[in-house]
Amino acid sequence: MPESTVHIGLLLPEVLGTYGDSGNAQVLCRRLRWRGFDAEVVPVGLGEPVPSTLDMYLLGGGEDGAQALAAAHLRKHRRALTPDAVVFGVCAGLQVLGTRFRGLDGVDHDGLGLLDVTTEPGERRAVAELVATSPEPLGPLTGFENHLGISKLGADSEPLGHVVRGTGNGDGTEGAVTGHVAGTYLHGPALARNPALADLLLAWAAGHPLPPLELPEVDRLRVERLTATRRRRTS
Amino acid sequence: MTHSRRFAETRRRPVARVTDSANSQRPPSTIQPVTPFRTRASVSAGRLTAWLSRSAGLGKGAVIGGRITLALDPKALRRVGRDRTVVLVTGTNGKTTTALMITKALEALAEVAANSDGANMPDGVLAALAARPEAPYAVLEVDETYVPWVADQLNPAVLVLLNLSRDQLDRVGEVRSTERELRKAIGNHPETTIVANSDDILVASAATEAGKRIWVGTGRRWTGDSTACPRCDGLIDHVKDHWSCACGLARPEPAWTLDGDLVRTPGGRHVDLDLRLPGDANRANAAFALAAAHRLGVPPHTAAARLRTITDIGGRYRTIRRSRHSVRLMLAKNPAGWVETLRVLDEDTPVVVAVNAQEADGRDLSWLWDVHFERLRGRQVVVTGERCADLAVRLCYAEVAHWAEPDPVAAIDALPPGGVELVANYTAFRDLVGRLPGA
Numbered sequence A: 001m002p003e004s005t006v007h008i009g010l011l012l013p014e015v016l017g018t019y020g021d022s023g024n025a026q027v028l029c030r031r032l033r034w035r036g037f038d039a040e041v042v043p044v045g046l047g048e049p050v051p052s053t054l055d056m057y058l059l060g061g062g063e064d065g066a067q068a069l070a071a072a073h074l075r076k077h078r079r080a081l082t083p084d085a086v087v088f089g090v091c092a093g094l095q096v097l098g099t100r101f102r103g104l105d106g107v108d109h110d111g112l113g114l115l116d117v118t119t120e121p122g123e124r125r126a127v128a129e130l131v132a133t134s135p136e137p138l139g140p141l142t143g144f145e146n147h148l149g150i151s152k153l154g155a156d157s158e159p160l161g162h163v164v165r166g167t168g169n170g171d172g173t174e175g176a177v178t179g180h181v182a183g184t185y186l187h188g189p190a191l192a193r194n195p196a197l198a199d200l201l202l203a204w205a206a207g208h209p210l211p212p213l214e215l216p217e218v219d220r221l222r223v224e225r226l227t228a229t230r231r232r233r234t235s
Numbered sequence B: 001m002t003h004s005r006r007f008a009e010t011r012r013r014p015v016a017r018v019t020d021s022a023n024s025q026r027p028p029s030t031i032q033p034v035t036p037f038r039t040r041a042s043v044s045a046g047r048l049t050a051w052l053s054r055s056a057g058l059g060k061g062a063v064i065g066g067r068i069t070l071a072l073d074p075k076a077l078r079r080v081g082r083d084r085t086v087v088l089v090t091g092t093n094g095k096t097t098t099a100l101m102i103t104k105a106l107e108a109l110a111e112v113a114a115n116s117d118g119a120n121m122p123d124g125v126l127a128a129l130a131a132r133p134e135a136p137y138a139v140l141e142v143d144e145t146y147v148p149w150v151a152d153q154l155n156p157a158v159l160v161l162l163n164l165s166r167d168q169l170d171r172v173g174e175v176r177s178t179e180r181e182l183r184k185a186i187g188n189h190p191e192t193t194i195v196a197n198s199d200d201i202l203v204a205s206a207a208t209e210a211g212k213r214i215w216v217g218t219g220r221r222w223t224g225d226s227t228a229c230p231r232c233d234g235l236i237d238h239v240k241d242h243w244s245c246a247c248g249l250a251r252p253e254p255a256w257t258l259d260g261d262l263v264r265t266p267g268g269r270h271v272d273l274d275l276r277l278p279g280d281a282n283r284a285n286a287a288f289a290l291a292a293a294h295r296l297g298v299p300p301h302t303a304a305a306r307l308r309t310i311t312d313i314g315g316r317y318r319t320i321r322r323s324r325h326s327v328r329l330m331l332a333k334n335p336a337g338w339v340e341t342l343r344v345l346d347e348d349t350p351v352v353v354a355v356n357a358q359e360a361d362g363r364d365l366s367w368l369w370d371v372h373f374e375r376l377r378g379r380q381v382v383v384t385g386e387r388c389a390d391l392a393v394r395l396c397y398a399e400v401a402h403w404a405e406p407d408p409v410a411a412i413d414a415l416p417p418g419g420v421e422l423v424a425n426y427t428a429f430r431d432l433v434g435r436l437p438g439a
């Protein structure tokens, strides 16, 4: 990393912070510090300009009205998110990163167009544990999902994984990636449960992979969650 | 059934009468407490079931009894609640405590029927009223979502609206529709005095157009949920204690305010609380209780003195003694509750934190990341409960040293002899209390 301190932007936590989303920023920050890098979380509030100088930008989940409010603000500051910025969105954050999303009121909103994803409300809310498979370096992805949105990926985005249990994007795929921009329906928060995903984002920001980090607590939780959902699936 | 003429005779009236029409339309001693036969029969049947379920060790007999009564006679609640001065207490946190406080205060006036077991669905409310058929007052905590229906049956004199936040993450969005339903219910009961929290945006939105309202200001305690305006989805502007939205919704000026341990009354007097229960959340509950009791004629100093007799709430905050440990039990049901509970923990005492994620707790544990567990740094911490692995990861990233022991009783026993602070969420608390003798 060129600068000495890595700045992790937590975008609009007051409206996009429904699912413990600040946890993702905290996870990234700690994983950097434990490896000896300086890192800090920079919250960017609604009404404030989004600085273009941050290394990473995180968007969390939020309710319908809050999501529209967030999208309107971020559209104004779209240019801050330069092509080499690392951006990660969860749930409403994923939808805002897409090109367009439709609210419960049937109104279409423009997203930021950083992911080739369009979202419409589905028929039923997906509220459950979500498990997806993904090739290395990610491996199995686990989290909790709570959303109504059905997201369709266009040609410019790849899914993050394929659903084993739960709903995800709604067509068997889960999440989306374009370049260094990623979105997912996994919360819990996603990066606490999926350290490989956290390290992938950090590797994007650093320009190279980071040394491994052993956290037995995290391994234990992953094994427990993956076996618990498998057990429920087969029973 | 022991209902009889005695009802009118033993019934004491408040020292200071409330002069609104909701109460004055009821002359003190002319009411004929004739309970229709159907209600009487069904209440007896319900009581029998309650007794049976208790004897069979099924636990909360009161709820099961009430459920059967309502099934037998849907109008039972209206009949059993008739001719009483009813106080309903609702909100996400503090219902049981505040209701108990108001009950204690009103007992200065006369007998009070109350669901102090925390059974706050219609059947629990009915069971509480049926258990005290002659009490002229009723103080009932009611689950937020049942308030409209219960209020229609009972025409409360006072409705206390404490706070509205998400109970469970997988119920996101529901708190806003709850607010809209409460607003509508309040509009349908112009004679009811609403005692409401001026610092809670959703509560203020629900109560702003009430016919009679008393605002209580206890400070902003939880801000996690009320991000956009409940009226217009616009941005809420916060300047120090004040908040406002461009649509006109704004913090009402409170008549009662909490300042440290002091409650300032509308008359400008200060009442020292000096509660036995710990924490700012309980002091806030006390401010609501003083305001509600004052509305019904209990002077604030009298009420405060009575609140000091409360040492635990249904086992919560109670200290139980085991052979090597004395364990203080604390229940935290949701993120807002956890934030409050972590604040009241004694600094030098080891902590056991227990978390489950059953249906009643909410399956989604993301809220763990909204709670400032960093507060536990430097203490002895044991994580326990069915989801202690999630808690361990949270504490790991909070840099709180801890060890994990999935069994809560074993977790307590693993600590050195002495005091233990135990915080648990709903089913973890319930299961643990069931396993600890004397709890």
Ligand SMILES: [Zn+2]
Binding pocket: B229, B230, B231, B232, B233, B234, B245, B246, B247, B248, B249
């Ligand atoms: Zn507004």
